[in-house]
Amino acid sequence: MGSTPPAQHSIHDPARATTVLPPVIQGGMGVAVSDWRLANAVARTGQLGVVSGTAVDVMCVRRLQDGDPGGHIRRALAHFPLPEVAERIVATYHLDGGRAEGVPYRNIPMFSARPAQRLQELAVAAGFVEVFLAKEGHHGPVGINLLRKIEAPIPFVLYGAMLAGVDVVLVGAGNPHELPGLIGTLARGDDVTWALRVQQASHSDHAIAFRPRELFHATPPVLARPAFLAIVASNDLAEGLAGSPSARPDGFVVEGPPAGGHNAPPRGPRRLDARGQPIYDARDEVDLPAMVALGLPFWLAGRYGAPAGLERARGAGAAGVQVGTLFALCEESGMAPALKAEAVRAARAGAGDVRTDWRVSPTGFPFKVLSVPGTLSDPEVLATRERTCDLGMLRVPYEREGGSLGYRCPAEPLASYTGAKAAREANAQGRVCLCNALLASAGVPQSRPDGSVEPALVTLGTDLEGIVDLLRHLGGQRETYTAAEVVEYLLGA
Numbered sequence: 437m438g439s440t441p442p443a444q445h446s447i448h449d450p451a452r453a454t455t456v457l458p459p460v461i462q463g464g465m466g467v468a469v470s471d472w473r474l475a476n477a478v479a480r481t482g483q484l485g486v487v488s489g490t491a492v493d494v495m496c497v498r499r500l501q502d503g504d505p506g507g508h509i510r511r512a513l514a515h516f517p518l519p520e521v522a523e524r525i526v527a528t529y530h531l532d533g534g535r536a537e538g539v540p541y542r543n544i545p546m547f548s549a550r551p552a553q554r555l556q557e558l559a560v561a562a563g564f565v566e567v568f569l570a571k572e573g574h575h576g577p578v579g580i581n582l583l584r585k586i587e588a589p590i591p592f593v594l595y596g597a598m599l600a601g602v603d604v605v606l607v608g609a610g611n612p613h614e615l616p617g618l619i620g621t622l623a624r625g626d627d628v629t630w631a632l633r634v635q636q637a638s639h640s641d642h643a644i645a646f647r648p649r650e651l652f653h654a655t656p657p658v659l660a661r662p663a664f665l666a667i668v669a670s671n672d673l674a675e676g677l678a679g680s681p682s683a684r685p686d687g688f689v690v691e692g693p694p695a696g697g698h699n700a701p702p703r704g705p706r707r708l709d710a711r712g713q714p715i716y717d718a719r720d721e722v723d724l725p726a727m728v729a730l731g732l733p734f735w736l737a738g739r740y741g742a743p744a745g746l747e748r749a750r751g752a753g754a755a756g757v758q759v760g761t762l763f764a765l766c767e768e769s770g771m772a773p774a775l776k777a778e779a780v781r782a783a784r785a786g787a788g789d790v791r792t793d794w795r796v797s798p799t800g801f802p803f804k805v806l807s808v809p810g811t812l813s814d815p816e817v818l819a820t821r822e823r824t825c826d827l828g829m830l831r832v833p834y835e836r837e838g839g840s841l842g843y844r845c846p847a848e849p850l851a852s853y854t855g856a857k858a859a860r861e862a863n864a865q866g867r868v869c870l871c872n873a874l875l876a877s878a879g880v881p882q883s884r885p886d887g888s889v890e891p892a893l894v895t896l897g898t899d900l901e902g903i904v905d906l907l908r909h910l911g912g913q914r915e916t917y918t919a920a921e922v923v924e925y926l927l928g929a
């Protein structure tokens with residue numbers, strides 16, 4: 437790898453603000469691993485810093501209940517264009533000096549097809565806060581990552597991010613074909629009808645309505661349109677999106693099975709290895725020359741977090757790489773410091789064990805799990821956790837007899853899931869409440885009345901050797917590293 441930084445990739449479209457996208461995208465990692473601090477640190481280097489848009493509403497109110505150290509949330513809210521909404525959020529959730537030990541966090545209402553006005557406002561404000569803070573103090577590019585599967589909050593969080601001037605929107609975990617249309621509607625401040633996928637639906641008209649006009653009690657501002665990158669794992673999806681005038685993104689992130697978080701399932705028949713992991717084969721390899729032929733820039737993700745990975749990606753015609761695991765363990769990431777330290781220690785000792793688990797995520801997608809003592813990767817910890825569903829971000833709507841909507845999650849208590857909600861018990865087996873587990877992993881675990889706190893679950897990609905290589909590159913004595921050092925390492929500076 438030479439020392440000349442790779443060229444930036446420009447997306448020029450007369451209908452949009454010109455966005456210049458750099459060779460390194462810091463992956464959007466939920467919940468709050470890619471928080472504003474990490475995205476800000478990366479964007480300052482000129483590379484694309486990305487905040488995770490997942491559960492930003494819960495994170496926002498938990499930070500306020502922890503006293504908002506540094507006053508960051510309140511500083512951002514002071515710039516929110518709807519001051520009365522900002523004041524109400526602070527008055528409702530901020531605790532001077534933080535919660536008393538053991539006091540549970542106050543939860544927010546769950547999203548449904550008819551989210552309460554206060555919840556809509558909170559989701560918009562939380563999206564704004566995260567992007568505002570990520571953009572503060574520099575001119576580097578900032579993106580927001582949204583999971584297509586967690587669909588109800590998308591229009592609200594995205595609108596908040598756009599109010600804060602987000603430069604790029606990256607959406608994966610599902611087919612994001614509606615996103616260009618949604619971004620355009622929100623930019624104009626028009627009413628949104630956001631179709632909901634409903635299980636056992638008798639018709640296809642289920643949708644969430646979002647009216648920016650009602651939020652502003654006036655004509656909303658016209659907003660700049662961010663670039664849109666679709667996160668894909670197959671040529672089929674990329675070709676389908678690129679070939680459709682209404683769905684065509686500005687580019688792609690092509691993510692392979694080694695990536696952290698959720699992965700696309702294998703394309704072939706369902707096969708498991710001896711450890712219960714899905715088996716991927718040649719059918720899951722993305723044809724990169726075919727990606728080049730689509731004529732849109734793309735970034736490669738999943739074990740590309742090294743100078744040689746960037747070189748390999750560019751050699752294959754990519755504009756650069758999206759990197760997760762290396763950034764997840766850097767000083768600025770939002771992962772709980774003790775978990776980060778344990779993951780780095782395990783990586784250095786060559787003892788890091790990352791499994792692709794097909795059961796753990798209520799979404800049904802394979803999910804990467806790092807074995808960490810005391811977390812839900814440990815069957816004993818998992819067995820002692822009592823199922824509860826008090827956040828509900830992964831609930832999916834289903835149509836009840838008579839047509840009304842219910843909401844269920846395969847990680848909720850079995851009695852309700854298989855009882856009144858009439859779902860199959862087999863679908864609940866092995867599922868983990870990722871809402872509570874990932875908030876715990878982000879350092880804001882819920883306290884329970886018996887004095888316990890929710891256990892964490894750590895997700896990382898399989899490329900733990902990359903951490904060892906980076907630390908070696910930094911001189912071998914270090915146990916931590918910064919986001920800027922990751923960028924320097926990747927660019928060969």
Ligand SMILES: Cc1cc2nc3c(=O)[nH]c(=O)nc-3n(C[C@H](O)[C@H](O)[C@H](O)COP(=O)(O)O)c2cc1C
Pocket residue numbers: 462463464465466467469488490581582583607608609667691694695696697698737738739740741758759760761762764895896897898899
């Ligand atoms: C802790 C963690 C959480 C992640 N969460 C998300 C997510 O919420 N949305 C998403 O699109 N990708 C997510 N990813 C994937 C990353 O954005 C990135 O594409 C991937 O990790 C790249 O592979 P690498 O880890 O080998 O660098 C996550 C990755 C990690 C390590």
